[in-house]
Amino acid sequence: MRIIEPHAHMASRTHQDYAAMAAAGIEVVIEPAFWQGTNKKHAGSHFDYFEHISNFEPIRAAEYGIQHFCCIGLNPKECQDKAVVDEVIEGMARWLDGPTCVAVGEIGFDQTDKVEEEVFIRQLLLAEERKMPVLIHTSHIDKRPSVERMVQIIDELGVTQQRILIDHNFEDTIELTLGLEVWAGLTVYPWTKLTPERAVNIIEQYGPDRMIVNGAPDWGYSDPLSVPKTAVEMRKRGFSPQKIHQVVWENPYNMFRQSDNFRIEGGPRA
Numbered sequence: 001m002r003i004i005e006p007h008a009h010m011a012s013r014t015h016q017d018y019a020a021m022a023a024a025g026i027e028v029v030i031e032p033a034f035w036q037g038t039n040k041k042h043a044g045s046h047f048d049y050f051e052h053i054s055n056f057e058p059i060r061a062a063e064y065g066i067q068h069f070c071c072i073g074l075n076p077k078e079c080q081d082k083a084v085v086d087e088v089i090e091g092m093a094r095w096l097d098g099p100t101c102v103a104v105g106e107i108g109f110d111q112t113d114k115v116e117e118e119v120f121i122r123q124l125l126l127a128e129e130r131k132m133p134v135l136i137h138t139s140h141i142d143k144r145p146s147v148e149r150m151v152q153i154i155d156e157l158g159v160t161q162q163r164i165l166i167d168h169n170f171e172d173t174i175e176l177t178l179g180l181e182v183w184a185g186l187t188v189y190p191w192t193k194l195t196p197e198r199a200v201n202i203i204e205q206y207g208p209d210r211m212i213v214n215g216a217p218d219w220g221y222s223d224p225l226s227v228p229k230t231a232v233e234m235r236k237r238g239f240s241p242q243k244i245h246q247v248v249w250e251n252p253y254n255m256f257r258q259s260d261n262f263r264i265e266g267g268p269r270a
């Protein structure tokens with residue numbers, strides 16, 4: 001089975017993880033820029049990090065036969081220092097133009113305050129202007145009202161919804177997300193997000209169209225094998241191989257191929 005892991009913070013993971021992911025069928029990894037546990041105090045720290053996920057991780061991944069792409073953006077946890085924010089957004093074009101960058105992201109909400117909204121909107125419009133896909137993080141604090149506000153903003157701005165992936169949905173946000181024409185991300189992550197069982201319950205209830213599963217493995221207690229484990233759960237529940245393939249390969253493939261940089265050996269079929 002061919003698998004895309006469309007959200008993994010590999011800069012926080014080891015070579016053993018790459019090896020295990022490859023052995024489990026993961027052929028493609030997409031790494032969004034995110035918060036590394038402490039706030040970066042300088043724009044240059046963001047740029048060095050963008051450089052790392054753009055150029056170094058693809059080399060590590062290739063050692064295990066994995067194709068590695070990245071998303072470049074300013075995440076909501078690092079939106080409050082206006083001087084740094086301005087410098088990063090003004091300077092990020094160099095990495096957005098890079099040959100391995102396939103999206104703007106991850107952008108979104110944490111506290112869902114006015115400052116985050118402004119930075120979110122700036123980057124959404126930047127992606128629209130550049131016709132790039134967008135990976136959106138949803139808050140872990142009061143998720144539903146935060147997603148309501150996000151959906152309202154996306155709708156009002158009139159940006160291209162087919163290029164947007166709203167990630168980390170729960171049972172209580174999936175209908176809001178599917179109410180737009182965006183892709184819906186389900187993150188299988190120990191304790192704070194979904195289990196494979198809960199993710200498959202959602203896929204069972206709403207069908208596999210526009211559903212994209214990821215593990216979002218990072219420096220926390222997380223699992224780089226979440227996507228293959230969810231595929232196993234789908235198989236146990238009697239989903240056809242075609243439906244499983246749609247969720248773990250075709251859907252993320254179709255979302256990210258909207259970037260010209262997303263060139264995959266073998267295309268959308270198994």
Ligand SMILES: [Zn+2]
Binds near residue numbers: 007009032034216
């Ligand atoms: Zn993430």
